[in-house]
Amino acid sequence: MDRITGTPRKRPPLTRSGPLRVGLIGYGLAGSVFHAPLVASTAGLDLHTVVTARPERQREARDAYPELRTVASTDELIAQADDLDLVVIASPNRTHVPLARAALEAGLSVVVDKPLAATAAEAQELTALAEERELLLSAFQNRRWDNDFLTLTRLVGEGVLGDVQRFESRYERWRPRPKGGWRESGDPAEIGGLLYDLGSHLVDQALTLFGPVTSVYAESDVRRPGAEADDDTFLALTHATGVRSHLWASATTAQLGPRFRVLGSTAGYVKYGLDPQEAALREGRRPGQGSTEWGVEAESAWGRIGSGESPLSGGGEAVPTEPGNYPAFYAAIERALRSGGPPPVTGAQAAATLAVLEAARRSAAESRTVTPHLH
Template sequence: MNPTPPTPPKPTPTPKPTPTHAHTPTHAQTPTPTHTPTHPLRVAVIGYGLAGSVFHAPLVAATDGLVLDTVVTSDPGRQAQAREAYPDVRITASPEDVWARDPEAAVDLVVIASPNKTHVPLATAALNAGIPVVVDKPLAATAAEARELAELADRTGTFLSVFQNRRWDNDFLTLRRLLSAGELGDVQRFESRFERWRPQLKGGWRESGAPEEIGGLLYDLGSHVVDQALVLFGPAVRVYAETDVRRPGAETDDDTFIAITHANGVRSHLYVSATTAQLGPRFRVLGSRAGYVKYGLDPQEAALREGHRPGGDGTPWGEEPEHMWGRLGSGESPLTGGGTPVPTQPGDYPAYYAAVAAALRGGGQAPVTAHEAAQCLAVLEAARVSSRDGVTVDL
């Protein structure tokens, strides 16, 4: 019942390319090379908060064939932080400065890591300027907006991809391997939890209840768990959800459950929460032959937050200790040692930007497309309706 998913692209050493905007992608945004590569592609990162400083800038800087050229932020403190981390980077306060550059100084890729409400207007401006774009998730507030961006990218022949880094989590890669090998038999239920214990509000736009901010966990962590479920088990045909506001003073959902029925019959039960005092398993996958249970989050985000970089100190990237491995088996609890330990495949966030670089050089498709993002957003929209109206939504 579960399809065999394709293996995510892996980074491979490649020659350094010449900057160019002469990309002619297909419907899946696959650029056609028009030159012989000799120089790295120059990248501008718009936004230097959590997404820009922890994820995008470090991963871009660590990718062969890419160079971090510009950071766009109007915040003086973040400008200083970027200069300290990347002394040679250009700093500008406005995205318009990127669109207006002379051709010899133009960037070859824009990464939009700014607040959610800016994703659509900034992506639209970049695509209209003919500049390839990576947009942090969620791409937009609605599936319709995501499809419009996909159509704009197709019309302008400009590369567009969405940053869904959790496709390269260690547990997700391991589960894909187990499914490909048929270790679980036919999957019947997929349980995925992205839970945290954060009883105190942090503030900021992510916790705002203003609709234009696109805040709350449904669109934040929900974007990850829904995308993973769709990649593993295919299209959704039915959605049910419960979204709750638990913490005093909270304005938007901080404890959410989503149930998806996939076209192939698999049921996905997805939990995202900031109010979980006792964390459940990250994955619990039940099949006709065996089950797989895995606790703990992928270590790459924590490593990036602590200042570690892929390949920076020569240590293996994305690996976790043996005691964190998941277990595969039947009829026994993994908490009491039941089942067989399954070595966790190392996480590989660097693979995303390696695939982007390869696509811009004409060597492959965008690692995550806007059309895929639209499918994820359709589920998130259905979940919002389901919770609001107390109904199950058919897609």
């Protein structure tokens, strides 16, 4: 990595003809709903092999992608590394670091579902290994391509809000009963809970918009009967620019707040509702298929911009929402592999997000403000 700019060094481009061959580790929610369809719909990429030990999931994968090869273990995939150009890791969080390390050591570029690791130090170690091997390493932060975040990024860039003073961002749900599984496990080794799940997206978006954070305050609770991991978490971040970010991740919100409320010196932007892409993927829709334009939401869901009024009473002006664009992530991965350029989300950016999450965990445990550190 360049010590001055913090950007990854340029890698040797992949020059092989034909689509780049992708191996996918894990075919649960992340693998089957997000990664597989997005990889398969990306020009220049070939979803070549899926790793899953469950026979029923192997059948599901082959039914969805008839040309696909399935194997039962990561060892089988690594043994055939010469057949692949990229590995996508969509397995449980506790496996991210060891599997990413194994793939990099086998000479394969890697995309890891968020969070990249449990700690910033682990993310930095993986980043260093990738650079030593001249390979790509990226974290899947698809929420940078949410429709509302793309719209807000444009508004902030155009200066429509003036100087942004406060950024409020929420991923709130009403799930009064835990679903179980590793994501809600209280075992620290599982890296479960909402702080590292939805919090990874919230913090990544805040850092992408407003830059480094100098202090973190957090409240993290386990509210639901039978729950083990945090299910109601709040973060207050102070950015070096002076912007304050207030971030909520909750499964216990009986009345949902706005997805974004962003207050600037001249105007504010308020947006309710969620980007439609996840729901479309869960329903089996795919980018580029069908007559409906991908990632577009109804005009009734547009956010509003104005000053001195409430959007709920009709105040302000409706702002057309940019189309959501999850396919842009893997298109950028394909370009980066071909050109040797940086990936859309770098290991250094993932480490910065994890440093904030670690500080938030300490803050909540110790009831104090914490300064995040990268080593």
